[in-house]
Amino acid sequence: MKLIHTAKKALYISVAKYFRYWSNKSLRRWNPRVIVVTGSVGKTTMLNLIETQLGPAAHYSHNANSAFGIAFDIVGMRGITSSKLKWLYLFIAVPLRSLFFTRHEKYYVAEIDGERPREASLLAEWLRPEVTVWVSLGRSHAVFYDAVVASGRYGSVDEAIADEFASLARNTSKLVIVDGGNPAMTTQIKDISGKIVAITDAALHKYHVSPTSASFVMSSGTFSFSDPMPKETYVQLAMLEQLMNYLALPITHDVSSFSSPPGRSRHFAGIKDTHLIDSSYNAHLISMRSMIAMMQAMPATHKWAVIGDMVEQGKSESEEHRLLGELLSTTDFEQIILVGRRVSLHTHPAISSSNPQRHVESFANARDALQYIVDHLQGNEVLLFKGSQYLEWIVEKLLLNPQDVSKLARQDIASVKRRASWGLS
Structure with missing residues (x-):
């Protein structure tokens, strides 16, 4: 099994390098000022915030943040979204397009993920960004780093993930902007030669959130949003201020x-005058904490939490879900509804142990959870959806305006088919 894993990893890197080689020809003709956005959570939000400032002066790597995706994006192509036979087409088309395709925007704002070991570093060594905006650091996709830790190179998964993201900072020529409240991030970049700006909580002067809006009073002025945004968004706004000043x-x-990108803290009107806050795109403990804290700060009488599994946590899966349970046990949610095997097995007992009086409902699947929600809604509730197990399907069924389904996460053909195979259609 270990040999197979190693072979797959080597093949992934080799193929990524093939596309990088050809796309690099187009990138060098273009020669933009490269701004990289990275982190465990909040990357896409940061990318979209930068777009509100730079507008058409930049090209943005929307829906492309991997070693493959960035290479395809630079030559104006998309990756695999349907048939795997498209790989053959890409192997031929990318080299041909690289010979003539050139973008013309002044800036390239690229979102970079650290999902797999060596992915961020592969892109860092290629793009050599002028600016890196490192938004956050947590156990995102930790399962991919268990083997790296087992090899003895790192002492923990956290150290391995931090080092992978830090490769972008180490390869940045001018400015690195980080969250100064994260010790693991500041430790990783203390020896780099470029200019470092660390954001602190002093950047936020005032914060207010409601089911339909959020406002942040920052050093440069007030930013107002038409969706509820977690308090931690101030870090991204302060980073935006630093970037624009630079x-x-x-x-x-x-x-x-x-x-707000699909599945990231997005508000929808729901049936029975409810407010649906859809943050179902993904989840790990750092984003769970952020969204739960946002709900606690929200002035609403009837607040519910619909929480799904946190996937790709690797060996730390049970511990992460237990910590989630301890967190939920301290909240004022009127209803806590858990969906999935992991939250039922680890989170539910942790809630009951920390707060034996707390009522919690657990369901194995989204269909049963939806039925419970519909049967118990009284009206005017604010419902947070966070985690996996196809929670976006539950949101879809609770929408007041069915046309809003196009704004939900995972609406591509492949995702719709996967949900249907689970009886969710």
């Missing part, structure tokens, strides 16, 4: 054009 460009505080 580029010597004016800051636009009107972010009405900003739209």
Whole structure:
């Protein structure tokens, strides 16, 4: 099994390098100022915030953040979204397009993931960004790092993940912006030669959140959103201020054009005058804490939490779900509804142990959870959806306006088929 895993990893890197070689020809003709956005959570939100400022002056790597995705994006192509036979087409088409395709925007704002070991570092060594905006650090996709830790190179999964993300900072020529409240991040970048700006909580002057909006009073002015945003968004806004100051460009505080990415803290009107806050795109403990804290700060009488499994946590899976349970036990949620094997096995007992009086409902699947929700809604509830197990399907069934389904996460053909195979259609 270990040999197979090693072979797959080597093949992944080799194929990624093939596409990088050809796409590099197009990138060098283009020669943009490269701004990289990375982190365990909040990358896409950060990318979209930068777009509200730079607009058409930049090209943005929307829906492309892997070693393959970035290579395809640079030559104006998309990756595999349907048939695997498309790989043959890409192997031929990418080299051909690299010979003539050239973008013309002044900036390239690229979102970079550290999902797999060596992925971020492979891109860092290639793109050599002028600016890196490192938003966050946590146990995202920890399962991919268990083998790296087992090899003895690192003492823990946290250390391995931090080092992978830090490769972008180490390969940055001018400016690295980080969350100064995260010791693991500041430790990783203490020896790099470029300029470092560490964001602290002093950057936030005032925060307010409701089911339909959020506002942040920052050093440069007030940013207002038409979706509820977690308090930690101030870190990204402060990073945005630092970036624009570095580029010597004016800051636009009107972010009405900003739209939360699908499945990331997005508000929808629900049946029975309910408010649906959809944050079902993904989840690990850092993002769970952020969204739960946002709900606790929200002035609402009837608050519910619909929580799904946190996947790809590797060997730390049971511990992460136990900590989630301890966190939920301290909240004022009127209803806590758990969906999935992991939260039922680890989170539910942790809630009951920490707060024996707390009522919790656990369900194996989204269909049963939806039925419970529909049967118990009284009206005017604010429901948070966070985690896996196809929670976006539950949100879909509770929408007041069915056309809003297009704004939910995982609406591509493959995802719809996967949900249907689970009886969710």
